[in-house]
Amino acid sequence: MAVMVVIWLFGDTIARWSGVLLIAAGVGYMIGGLARGAVVAAIGLILWLAGHWFFAYKHHGCKSALGQRLFNTSRLQRLDPTRGWATS
Template identity: 40%
Template sequence: MASGLWVLGAVVVAGLAWVFGSIGLRITGWLTMTVSLVLFASALGNGVAGLLGCLVAVALFLGGVVLWLAGHWLAAFKEHYYLSTVAQRILTRVGRGRLDPTRHWGVRVHLKRGR
């Protein structure tokens, strides 16, 4: 009985991640980037502690960019088109397109215009 509940819980979590994962990753990425910029601005001019704060802020900013890109990758994987031209350009050019979830399709899919 208990193992069945674990399987049910795993299925529910996977379903929620599939449905809400892309928007959650993109929002979390934007929030992380915003917080890192505020941290960076507040850490400037504080000597050695400020330098450490700036390094932490840069690491947080890069993490936010990765989260934002992961959200766009998941959305492109699910919807078969990109929601952002910036994300499309990054994902199609990094690693010679190996990160592009739309590669090897029979018909080339582009960003929808005029939603």
């Protein structure tokens, strides 16, 4: 029960920051000539997007303009957790 509360309270922040760190590590690996850097960066990007999705699901709005733009103008539009919530 306590784990679920911690995930609900801090999961979006942990996912976004972990994703950013993995993206940075992946870029560093790629600069160093290691092919696994692309995989690490891709996992980081997915984790970063999952964090933004979770934040938008909880708060009915995106945390950043970049996250909102990705969910509104790309193929990820079907996954947008705020889709259909506006009444205008």
